[in-house]
Amino acid sequence: MSCTGDIGQVQRRLLERVTVLANDRVAEGVGLVVFEAPRVARSVRPGQFVHLRIAEGADFILRRPFSVHRAQGERLEILYQVLGVGTRALSLAEHGDVMDLIGPLGHGWEMPEGTSHALLVCGGLGAAPMGMLATELAEKGVAVTVAQGAPTAERLVARELLADVARRHEIATDDGSAGTHGFVTALVKPLIAGDRPDVVYVCGPEAMQRIVAGQASAAGVDCQVSLERLMGCGIGACLSCVVSTVQGQKRACVDGPVFRADEVLWKSAEIPPQR
Amino acid sequence: MSCTGDIGQVQRRLLERVTVLANDRVAEGVGLVVFEAPRVARSVRPGQFVHLRIAEGADFILRRPFSVHRAQGERLEILYQVLGVGTRALSLAEHGDVMDLIGPLGHGWEMPEGTSHALLVCGGLGAAPMGMLATELAEKGVAVTVAQGAPTAERLVARELLADVARRHEIATDDGSAGTHGFVTALVKPLIAGDRPDVVYVCGPEAMQRIVAGQASAAGVDCQVSLERLMGCGIGACLSCVVSTVQGQKRACVDGPVFRADEVLWKSAEIPPQR
């Protein structure tokens, strides 16, 4: 089966100076930045990420990892949530600003040969790495169903993009301002039962990913999850980003961020929301 | 005699948010920044300085002290040389940027009653604190002679301003590209002998100030110097900025930066240029 992971291994990582082409607020506390990044944009695969140096001379020194939301020609898009000092600085970047990033990084989504139907489940910013995936699956003629959740309708980031490429796009919001009232996890079981997807792709809060992984395995469907860890180097050297798996500790930055759900030993610390 | 020093004591120090109105390169590595600083601009006296917070969230945290070059209405001007991280950041400030500063700070130039003739001697950026002084002396009807030195003609900062207000404006450049070829210190003796000024005001490299102070005392003329020290607080608390004087150690930020030359115990470390 074709696997961006394998590609990830032979793929050359680049340190590229990139220029901000646009940086717009797309929702409360969420921005979409578009970089001119010719070399990385051309080689990145769905589910991979870049390690971005947002500022120099600042009191924070480390890079910040971001999934690639979309890559078109020389344009590379990142969908980001403003959380702290780095993403706040990123939100202030303007057209023409120059930064540098390392990429493409990590093991992306695997697309098993002969997949005819895929279910994409995302919560909140989990939609970020789904953009490239949904587009490429659709181009390959795979039927794409998207189950998307968010706190409010306004926070359904990349909603249009996903709606365009998906054959079916189900929505759940915590406040009921769009789609079903409740968590996206409630949509998954019926969708698996109804559409019998060949594979389920998940990204979002770890507790949510864990629940969906459980639902998929219960239904005997392949499932891939995209996990976040605090990252230092982003290229496999520092061991900051380990994920516990059945084959022992793996590095989210090279062996992930996408893992086969059945490999992951979920953090017992993470108690899934009670419902 | 009237003395901004006394004023300095009763004068209230302010922490003011200021807006950059203009920031232009005036010579190789020298910039002139104009702030809208209504409260400080109105109360500052010649020879006083402000303690400027150039950046927040940067890897350097301390303020930077700058003499006030000119103050007109709500406008406050600083003439700065790009030396390191702070002044480099300052040189990138644009119209509309907001910073904050503490001021007015320190003991400025004293203008003895009945002064009819003053000699201002400055080297390089030492011209910065001379702008306000020359202007105010001229307004008071004091005859102003300026002896200005710089490495090259281009580096004669504030040359026009000083030429305008001075009755006489003598120049020396290290490379002879303007005025006398040599150091400004060579101009001083004849000017003192010729014009018999009531007071000599000096600012520039400490070695140069020391030489001029010697020339003035040899001629029995009052002399005031403006000394620079690395500063922490800028308001008299941290004792980073001490200057050795005949009355013991004084703080450049409150007892100075302007001192009576005959009070200063010059750093023996500082060897005056041989000539």
Place this chain on the structure above:
Amino acid sequence: MSQTVDMRVRLGALELRNPVMPASGTFASGREYADFVALERLGAIVTKGVSLHPWAGNASPRMAETASGMLNSIGLQNQGVEAFCEDDLAWLATHDVPVIVNVSGHSVAEYVAVAERLETESAVSALEVNISCPNVDEGGMAFGTSCPAAAEVTRAVRAVTCKPLIVKLSPNVTDIAEIARAVEAEGADVISLINTLLGMAIDTDTFRPKLARVVGGLSGPAVKPVAVRMVWQVASAVHVPIIGMGGIMTTEDAVEFMLAGATAVAVGTANFVDPIATVHIAEGLEAFCRERGIERVAKLTGAVKL
């Protein structure tokens, strides 16, 4: 959401109206900050180091900036305790705020002499014995880096003062908890930490040390992780209250020290960046508690969840 927050904290016999005070040597005796800070808004004033005789301090340059921090080698320049009492203390006495006098000495006898001189001064609320200054040749840090020496100074000063006794520790040690236990055993009522980390910087243009004294004390945000760790270690080792400091710039920084075990906090280098920092942090702490329904700021002390 509780409306008012009880901001009072207790340092042994000393009650403060809030946990925030300036760190010694960064606030002089408060007078220089009077244009910016109403001293009554602070939990206490901590004076710069006071010695028996006047000290001239070290040669210039006395400071150098470093990444997210600064080095200083002031060297405890001060007028001596007599002049301090006549001048600064008399001025402070006219303000309604507890005064903590930072005491320094070259020898145990000098520490004792300063403490004795201050004992009769009603304006002095407490003594902070600085056994951790890296910027003096004899005394200073030497007393703070060995248990016997730290114990000896504490015992000697304890013997001559009935005022609350704060001992300020040096971070330049292998085992801070051991030193803390030693001074607690000798009667320290409160422990404050950290003083500065010994550091050095060299100008690569001139090849000269940036400080005339070659080495100096590192302070500011750069040292905060070390300071929080030491406060946590000391809090686990002793029963006396702790004044935590080292790189506090914001309300969250102050909260971090209290969670680690500090009862009160001191703000040093931040005063140079923002002369109103102490008041901002005191107000910020109150808001932090109010927003979270914490009715007493003291509940933050040691509240880290392990």
Place this chain on the structure above:
Amino acid sequence: MSQTVDMRVRLGALELRNPVMPASGTFASGREYADFVALERLGAIVTKGVSLHPWAGNASPRMAETASGMLNSIGLQNQGVEAFCEDDLAWLATHDVPVIVNVSGHSVAEYVAVAERLETESAVSALEVNISCPNVDEGGMAFGTSCPAAAEVTRAVRAVTCKPLIVKLSPNVTDIAEIARAVEAEGADVISLINTLLGMAIDTDTFRPKLARVVGGLSGPAVKPVAVRMVWQVASAVHVPIIGMGGIMTTEDAVEFMLAGATAVAVGTANFVDPIATVHIAEGLEAFCRERGIERVAKLTGAVKL
């Protein structure tokens, strides 16, 4: 202005083509950086810590960012010396660069066992014994914070290896010079410092420590003044060459360490910021010397003007 600069430096029997190497644990075994750095451009490669048996390391989160620095509590996760030799070392052997293996252990016996296993590996140019890791419960820093323990490990490893022996010191001590003298006396050929400063950070939203292990090691520009000071103190105390590290991000930082007394320098956290940092600094050092007419980089060592 001399045209070419002699960039070679000597660490005892080991000659390096230039003074710049990665700091252990920040560069893995070099393979991860191969896309960015031609290993042959570096003075040496320093591997991550290698132990006798595989170590799982600590729980996540294992890192937290701090002002101009970072905390880590990786805990020396590694495959053990056997797997290291088969895998990383075999790969490194195909490159023309000296390999310094960083050795860790829970006990003196484990340090010795690792050293013995590596003794026969011709691809290993030198051993760096890490007696200063703050992130393991037994061993690690405990050996680096007491003279007898530091001496014991050094003596034991010295007895089983003829390779150049580097001992890496912990900055979390009262007197770094004393430890340095102790390991020099037991036969250390080279001393490297500093390892990380023990630190802690607390999330003020969750009240939880930012590291699962609660405390971790502080690195990056924040620690540079402490590191430079300690290199200067050790250089004044011993005769063996020193590898200086702690917050080196730029060429000037590297120069500062050499002026303080280091013969070579190691670049750690900077690799995470700029994966090409080591090469940039090696090239920068050469340019720095050329511009100043310094014909041998080794002349910078200890050249600080006091």
